[in-house]
Amino acid sequence: MAEVVIVESEAxxxxxxxxxxxxxxHSKPNAVLGLATGSTPLSTWKALAARNLDLSKVxxxxxxxxxxLPPGHPESYRAVIDREVxxxxxxxxxxxxVPADSGPLEFAGEEYENAIVxxxxxxxxxxxxxxxxxxxxxxxxxxxxxLTRVKTLTDQTRRDNARFFNSIDEVPTHCITQGLGTILxxxxxxxxxxxxxxxxxxxxxxxxxxxxxxxxxxIQLHPNVTVITDEAAxxxxxxADYYRxxxxxxxxxxxxx
Ligand code: GLP
Numbered sequence: 001m002a003e004v005v006i007v008e009s010e011a012x013x014x015x016x017x018x019x020x021x022x023x024x025x026h027s028k029p030n031a032v033l034g035l036a037t038g039s040t041p042l043s044t045w046k047a048l049a050a051r052n053l054d055l056s057k058v059x060x061x062x063x064x065x066x067x068x069l070p071p072g073h074p075e076s077y078r079a080v081i082d083r084e085v086x087x088x089x090x091x092x093x094x095x096x097x098v099p100a101d102s103g104p105l106e107f108a109g110e111e112y113e114n115a116i117v118x119x120x121x122x123x124x125x126x127x128x129x130x131x132x133x134x135x136x137x138x139x140x141x142x143x144x145x146x147l148t149r150v151k152t153l154t155d156q157t158r159r160d161n162a163r164f165f166n167s168i169d170e171v172p173t174h175c176i177t178q179g180l181g182t183i184l185x186x187x188x189x190x191x192x193x194x195x196x197x198x199x200x201x202x203x204x205x206x207x208x209x210x211x212x213x214x215x216x217x218x219i220q221l222h223p224n225v226t227v228i229t230d231e232a233a234x235x236x237x238x239x240a241d242y243y244r245x246x247x248x249x250x251x252x253x254x255x256x257x
Pocket of ligand 1: 036038039064127128129130131135137157
């Protein structure tokens with residue numbers, strides 16, 4: 001069962017997630033982070049920046065990228081990761097990879113997988129969750145064993161992400177994303193979810209059946225998962241009282257801060 005932490009605010013969630021990253025980097029200065037985009041991880045990056053850690057040796061792999069945007073497009077995940085993560089956290093740009101950032105698209109998935117393996121694997125993967133139950137851009141139906149590859153976005157996800165573009169027509173139809181199998185290989189998964197729109201999806205992901213129809217449910221197959229959620233996104237969790245009790249009775253060595 002995932003460790004589920006229910007907090008009052010996104011800021012508090014960011015504190016907890018950033019403490020997990022800080023503990024990792026303290027023991028391994030060149031740790032490998034899995035980086036998510038979207039609004040959900042922003043409080044984590046903010047809290048991490050406030051810790052003023054030396055993150056210059058940290059290596060990073062973004063979860064996903066759109067396919068078909070012109071290079072340098074401000075909503076490409078390369079641009080988003082640079083703006084929201086690399087610059088504020090003073091990461092070393094050459095150490096941060098985004099899928100398909102080098103070489104032909106056809107071989108980009110395999111190349112990315114190899115790069116992750118060469119880096120020693122991802123130590124801590126930050127994840128958001130989409131309303132369709134996607135993590136990265138693994139839409140419903142994605143193989144639970146999938147690796148980095150090109151995918152077609154669902155209309156729902158294109159509509160959800162249209163807010164970052166002038167119109168839905170500008171939202172790409174394709175993406176390249178780490179697979180669910182790639183995500184399962186990371187040593188620690190930290191999934192964040194905020195707001196009532198995520199409540200039903202989060203409950204299915206954490207407590208429902210493991211199914212490709214709800215790709216985030218694959219986290220139940222991972223031995224080391226921390227889910228950090230606000231009260232609104234936690235509203236449909238059946239075992240919320242147990243999660244609260246478990247968090248409040250953590251043993252000293254289990255505490256990150
Ligand atoms: C996008 C990203 C996901 C992200 C999801 C949720 O589709 N590819 O990695 O988790 O949206 O976004 P948000 O955090 O803005 O709700």
